[in-house]
Amino acid sequence: MSSIQKELAHPDIQVPADVQSNVFVTTLDKIYNWSRRNSLWPMMFGLACCAIEMIATAAARYDLSRFGMEVMRPSARQADMLIVSGTVTKKMVPQIVRLYNQMPEPKYVIAMGACASGGGPFKEGYNVVSGIDKFLPVDVYIPGCPPTPQALLHGLITLQKKIDGQSLMSVPWYPFGGNKGPSEPIPVPILGPDLIDPRHAQLLRQRAAEAAVAQMNAAPAAESAPAA
Numbered sequence: 001m002s003s004i005q006k007e008l009a010h011p012d013i014q015v016p017a018d019v020q021s022n023v024f025v026t027t028l029d030k031i032y033n034w035s036r037r038n039s040l041w042p043m044m045f046g047l048a049c050c051a052i053e054m055i056a057t058a059a060a061r062y063d064l065s066r067f068g069m070e071v072m073r074p075s076a077r078q079a080d081m082l083i084v085s086g087t088v089t090k091k092m093v094p095q096i097v098r099l100y101n102q103m104p105e106p107k108y109v110i111a112m113g114a115c116a117s118g119g120g121p122f123k124e125g126y127n128v129v130s131g132i133d134k135f136l137p138v139d140v141y142i143p144g145c146p147p148t149p150q151a152l153l154h155g156l157i158t159l160q161k162k163i164d165g166q167s168l169m170s171v172p173w174y175p176f177g178g179n180k181g182p183s184e185p186i187p188v189p190i191l192g193p194d195l196i197d198p199r200h201a202q203l204l205r206q207r208a209a210e211a212a213v214a215q216m217n218a219a220p221a222a223e224s225a226p227a228a
């Protein structure tokens with residue numbers, strides 16, 4: 001029995017030895033997950049210094065073709081994995097969210113390094129977002145500044161394990177088992193004097209109304225105060 005057959009064979013169904021070269025029995029979930037985990041297509045996309053480590057991982061020494069992902073895709077529409085590798089600035093967030101929305105489902109996000117995971121050394125800087133998970137659903141976080149190629153490989157293996165645990169009947173992108181089917185696009189943030197997340201528009205309007213009322217209440221009190 002080949003290693004692939006051993007990996008995929010149904011543990012409860014024994015196939016007679018004389019037909020094992022032609023027949024093996026597996027489950028739909030196993031074959032579906034095995035196909036996807038071994039053909040992850042990453043988007044060709046990098047943000048800062050972590051991207052250099054990602055590029056090194058794609059070079060011959062670390063052999064990304066083990067994951068079926070040796071060719072990074074130049075279009076979001078051909079990719080199913082987004083490696084957010086580097087500092088996430090407010091200026092770049094609208095582009096990152098737009099690219100994520102263009103990726104077909106199923107799709108996965110890896111936050112590579114301290115910056116993408118939580119802001120890193122620039123956390124709470126005026127121009128930096130404290131982690132891409134404020135906007136996108138992240139599947140795997142990789143610590144480090146920068147993470148080594150080995151750490152990225154470990155993150156990819158962790159993602160493969162996550163894919164192994166999924167089931168056709170419960171994954172959110174198919175309308176089975178009460179799921180709605182493919183997710184709605186994430187509203188693209190608006191970059192102005194600061195970054196505005198449209199998902200918080202209602203809260204922002206409420207805060208603005210409260211601030212306006214507080215200002216109106218403060219104005220008569222200031223007028224009636226005795227002059228110094």
Ligand code: SF4
Nearest residue numbers: 049050113115145146
């Ligand atoms: S985590 Fe470190 S190496 Fe990676 S982008 Fe941020 S500062 Fe650069």
